[in-house]
Amino acid sequence: MTLFLASTSPRRRELLAQAGIEFTVLDVAIDESQRPSELPTAYVERLAKEKAEAGFLTVESDENAVVLAADTIVVLEDDILGKPQNKAHAHEMLRSLSGRSHVVMTAFAIKTHKQIRVQRVNTTVFFRPLTSKEIEWYWQTGEQLDKAGGYGIQSKGGIFVSSISGSYSAVVGLPLAEVVVALRGLGIQADVLSID
Template structure:
């Protein structure tokens, strides 16, 4: 049985991988998350997922299959990352209010010999959010560690009017696509293969 390792400190990704029926351990690689000049958002999110998986593999002393993932928000061709502070959060949320944005999630799986990556795009629309609602949401603490400053699976879900694509990709790990990747590396979950 091949050992599976999740290269992520995200409890949401761990919960989703558990939901798929896999047994795994966790490592937390430290990579610099910074978009390169002229790097497109799709290329950026795929690079981060690959770098996390490959850095995770470097932390191990035994062979394993390692999964890395990253999620970005894109609005008007601008990448919205985790808020640096309250002012940054308020600025992002004013832009998201009443608008539709794209959530890009990439998943990379590596065994040291090959790395495979998939990317999922989901469109999310927000209601018009008042300044008072933004202030109250910031003070819950939920936005601080999330791309775009919100968690769809938490309190932030109340701002979402429509979603077109994968809900689980917005949370942080698209279930169907992740299982396809892991199956291609010979891993089978507790529920068996869907391929």
């Protein structure tokens, strides 16, 4: 089998690489607009599935192709917190997360010629109370603009997180334990995974 990652996210590439999984990156683009009345759970699962399908279209001539795609969203109550649009929006996001818990949902999809599998992993993240000075300091780091929810747990934003309940790697962008189990369940481990 040949594993393709339908994502240009450096965080997802790093997670797969550190797990010893061999893959080739595909650059896919889909419409990521949320549909009217679409729940966050349905939204994140649909995006993962559509990314996997879009990626598979580019490699379907390879009879051994397996495409992995994922999407991550940050949900506070029932609201999806996307990437901050500007400084004011970034500050507002962190103020809303301060001293509270939120849920990070990462869905992944694995597409082969015979089937597609979609799975979602929810992780609850707890933020300690943040000061205005910390929120401004974090904006100055430049980390926020490309991060769902306005923070990165794997970098400087990790100092805001007091605890998590669930998968750390899913918060970063890809639930490694679940992905490995899913790949093995599809009979892919022998060709892609270096673990016996």
